[in-house]
Amino acid sequence: MDVPSKILSKGGSAVDAAIATLLCEGVMLPHSMGVGGGFVATIYCKETGKIETLIARETAPAASDEKMFINKKITGALAVAIPSEIYGYWCLHAKYGKLPWKVLFEPTIELCFKGIKVSKYLADILKLYCDRIRSEPSMVEIFINPNTDELYKEGEIMYRPKLGETLKIVAEEGPGVIYNGGRVGKKLVQDIQEMGGIVTESDLRNYEVRWEDTVKVQFKHGYTLHTTPLPTSGVVLAFILNVMEPMYTKNESVFWHRMIETFKHAYGHRTLLGDIHFEPHVSETYENMLDPSFAAKSRELILDDHTYIDFAHYGANFTNEEDRGTANIAILAPNGDAIAVTSTVNSHFGSKVRSRQTGIILNDEMDDFSTPGVINAYGIPSSPSNYIKPGKRPLSSTCPSIVLDHNGNVKLMVGGAGGSRITTSVAQVIIRYLMLNHTLQESLDAGRVHHQLAPMQVDVEPEVPEHVNNYLLKVGHDINYLGGDKAYSALTAIGLKTEMPQAACDRRRLGSWKIIFPDV
Numbered sequence: 001m002d003v004p005s006k007i008l009s010k011g012g013s014a015v016d017a018a019i020a021t022l023l024c025e026g027v028m029l030p031h032s033m034g035v036g037g038g039f040v041a042t043i044y045c046k047e048t049g050k051i052e053t054l055i056a057r058e059t060a061p062a063a064s065d066e067k068m069f070i071n072k073k074i075t076g077a078l079a080v081a082i083p084s085e086i087y088g089y090w091c092l093h094a095k096y097g098k099l100p101w102k103v104l105f106e107p108t109i110e111l112c113f114k115g116i117k118v119s120k121y122l123a124d125i126l127k128l129y130c131d132r133i134r135s136e137p138s139m140v141e142i143f144i145n146p147n148t149d150e151l152y153k154e155g156e157i158m159y160r161p162k163l164g165e166t167l168k169i170v171a172e173e174g175p176g177v178i179y180n181g182g183r184v185g186k187k188l189v190q191d192i193q194e195m196g197g198i199v200t201e202s203d204l205r206n207y208e209v210r211w212e213d214t215v216k217v218q219f220k221h222g223y224t225l226h227t228t229p230l231p232t233s234g235v236v237l238a239f240i241l242n243v244m245e246p247m248y249t250k251n252e253s254v255f256w257h258r259m260i261e262t263f264k265h266a267y268g269h270r271t272l273l274g275d276i277h278f279e280p281h282v283s284e285t286y287e288n289m290l291d292p293s294f295a296a297k298s299r300e301l302i303l304d305d306h307t308y309i310d311f312a313h314y315g316a317n318f319t320n321e322e323d324r325g326t327a328n329i330a331i332l333a334p335n336g337d338a339i340a341v342t343s344t345v346n347s348h349f350g351s352k353v354r355s356r357q358t359g360i361i362l363n364d365e366m367d368d369f370s371t372p373g374v375i376n377a378y379g380i381p382s383s384p385s386n387y388i389k390p391g392k393r394p395l396s397s398t399c400p401s402i403v404l405d406h407n408g409n410v411k412l413m414v415g416g417a418g419g420s421r422i423t424t425s426v427a428q429v430i431i432r433y434l435m436l437n438h439t440l441q442e443s444l445d446a447g448r449v450h451h452q453l454a455p456m457q458v459d460v461e462p463e464v465p466e467h468v469n470n471y472l473l474k475v476g477h478d479i480n481y482l483g484g485d486k487a488y489s490a491l492t493a494i495g496l497k498t499e500m501p502q503a504a505c506d507r508r509r510l511g512s513w514k515i516i517f518p519d520v
Helices: 003-009 014-028 085-096 101-114 120-128 130-134 137-143 161-173 183-194 201-206 234-247 252-270 280-289 292-300 421-435 440-445 466-474
Strands: 038-045 050-056 210-213 215-219 223-227 325-332 338-346 401-404 410-417 458-460 479-481 490-495 502-505
Touching: 003 014, 003 101, 014 038, 014 085, 014 101, 014 325, 014 338, 038 085, 038 223, 038 401, 050 085, 085 101, 101 161, 120 130, 130 137, 161 183, 183 201, 215 234, 223 234, 234 252, 234 280, 234 292, 234 421, 252 280, 252 421, 252 466, 325 490, 338 401, 338 410, 401 421, 410 421, 421 440, 421 490, 440 490, 440 502, 458 466, 466 479
Parallel strands: 458 479
Antiparallel strands: 038 050, 038 338, 050 210, 215 223, 223 401, 325 338, 325 410, 401 410, 410 490, 490 502
């Protein structure tokens, strides 16, 4: 189902196409995203030159507190933060939409009732969570084939009628049926609370999105990166590019060592970040990470023949959680407007529970916060800047980005899924495509490295050259060699080095693309 093409061909805007596509992705990839989650977006209007971000990420319920998960598992309905996806779509559409709201829902409603063909990717994820799905009746209803009593397999047809009914109501009546005391919201809250959650109708009513300025970084050839602000990791991406731009060398091994060291510094500073609207003290770190002089000082700490194993050397003293169930889309309209969106339910299948009355699979975004006194698997304490507070948004690794040239033309749109690896993967694609002049597909397909400081090891994909690995070992890196079956960050991108746009999907995960050109 070529949803974005159909929406654009009807005269829809880039935002219209994005909303319709995200709705469909939510039923095609229910483990990654859906209307029970939240998203962040970077939006560009070519005519006005305005570029901004919408933060429609989930927030902590009013009844939450920083100690609520001490000695408790962060899963099930208690882990559900306030779902924000639909309200975010509404706000996007109100500002940038052209087609009627209900038209954007039609393709997904049709899928829910006529059936969704299960992809290999979804079938494989279902297998991984077989026991969890079978132990939760609300998930059994949609992921166990009633004809075989087995998990749906690749090529089989899966149905989501209850979700289809909910989307019909939202399409006809708007988001008030969820967020303003309407019948869908009442059912959703009732289900969450009966399963042990704390989201209330008041939480839904009080939810607000945030429109923010983008994080901006200028680099060579007149390019300007626009990406998302806190609580996303756009500032981490900006810091990486600021540090790396003057560090290119033809010595490939040294270059990638410098890249890894930059990642370590970036993730060290990231541990000091959080929702700036609740933790104003993080503004100092935030501003430093955007300051070229701060980047220069970080470069001085990077040695070509040595690495360090001391967390404090990289400015860190704790760590944060990461998103795992995530999806990214990029839409470029014929008129030059663009939108990059990253949406998530956090873990695969979110909280692993579903509202049976509405059909909505619920996020587990509360797991993205830190909990006092809880030491993670790597022996690193939790992050006070990311502790739970009512109404607060947890830190995220997402960073949907748009790069413009000096004339305001889109040169690159990129974002991805894959937890804490998202930011380093996006950085490597930008560097390969715009700084090293690789093709877009080469930039996505090339072997990647990743270091998030904790654990103190560098993840290396099989495609990274052996001589690079040997050099990394020589200077002291502990290498974790990723096998071909290991999940890695998967990106989507659109590039425009010439007048002919290119689109590319990551080889690491199922994806598709299509570009619609105006009639000539």
